[in-house]
Amino acid sequence: MKITLFWHRRDLRHHDNTGLAAALQGEHPVVPLFVFDREILDKLDNKADARVTYIFDAVETLATNTQHAGGTMLVYYGKPEQVFQQLLKEYDVAEVHTNEDYEPYARQRDATIEKLLGKHQVAFRMHKDQVIFAKDEVLTKAGTPPKVYGAYNKAWRAALQPDSFAEQPSKRLFKKENLHHLPKAPKRPTLADMGFERCEQPVPPAKLPPAAVVKNYHHTRDQPADADGTTHRSVHLRHGAMSVRELMRQANDLNDKLLDELIWRDFFMMLLWHFPDTAHESYDPKFRHIRWRNNEAEFKAWCEGRTGYPLVDAGMRQLNETGWLHNRARIATASFLIKNLLVDWKWGEQYFADKLIDYDMSNNIGNWQWTAGTGVTSSPWFRVFSPDSQLKKYDPDLAYVRQWIPEYNTDKYPAPLVDSKETRQRAIDTYRAARQ
């Protein structure tokens, strides 16, 4: 019997899933698939990585729900190319559907799989799912990718169609008639089979945030102490346990500022697709030769939240303990590392990439380069956020600081690692020299 494979990647859900809906409407019964990719997992040093547990649980839920609906989900641990070679031998695959992924590695992987499937006359059908507009869909009048967020936002909004946020019918179609049951499906790998231990970080449910949170968002989003000040849905957007369309629909109805933030996500994803080299180098060539200090001891103090600057330290401790930190603290910690300590933004980006449960290459790269002033879109290179005034502005009652630094205001809390005013000037001088 001919089957259609639907390959889940950054879309760990059955509802509102573009590629899955297309697969289920096709000619052949569908077998959902997930590959725990050894190309990615083997590079993770931390064998108690919370993201792997998160993905594992989400895949288990999908597999159970597929079973309940009368189908079978295939789950493998291996290298995608080898897994597909095996699948092509074992099953009569008519076509493969999946949702597009715009990261450099994913594009390379997908090109390899497309070639392999092509050799077997199997169509590889990719769908847009994790953004509203992708790749070349929003361009300037000159036909180039907008590099300024304001212009992108305007063009993005102008390009909206009545059905841009429309829910895809995948959940309704996810039923026995459209699925294929495999009586002898291989056993799904466990975390231990893949060499990982369980590690759970607190995440909210993968459903819409309460309306009150969204309605107040523009008032509360800049207060790191307010646990309900932002949606905390980044981890679910990263892995597609929620559809970006559902959040956009809610934001569109209730809070335009939240829609703006979600548009940043589309923006960075589009930029990474156009400028994949920004994943490993500054976009602005003038800043590829900054004389970073890269002092290892200072970097360590930053990682551990021991710089003596409370907003920076509270942020790093929140990150180390929970795998998430507030956007304001992301900006404060990143700016302090890059500008006040003159550590290469790539070091900080990598540290966040290792720790963030919502780590998303396009958002992380885009925001680190924005803060460094080196990116496609950037804060001005001479702007150095003052860690003291940021604290006064965003945590005036020190509620966030006290939450994460119990020894704050005691002699156990370290003195400032560097002088913020002197290092501000040093950063400006160093950047200026790099421009010459």
Ligand SMILES: Cc1cc2nc3c(=O)[nH]c(=O)nc-3n(C[C@H](O)[C@H](O)[C@H](O)COP(=O)(O)OP(=O)(O)OC[C@H]3O[C@@H](n4cnc5c(N)ncnc54)[C@H](O)[C@@H]3O)c2cc1C
């Ligand atoms: C240095 C730095 C690194 C970052 N790294 C990441 C990362 O790896 N992954 C990640 O998802 N976000 C990253 N961000 C963006 C932002 O801080 C997080 O998306 C946000 O804090 C997640 O919390 P939330 O879901 O409560 O966000 P909310 O404020 O509730 O926003 C809703 C959603 O909008 C999107 N969004 C919000 N702010 C931004 C932004 N500045 N850029 C792009 N999208 C945004 C996110 O998808 C977010 O989940 C980074 C920001 C900085 C300054």
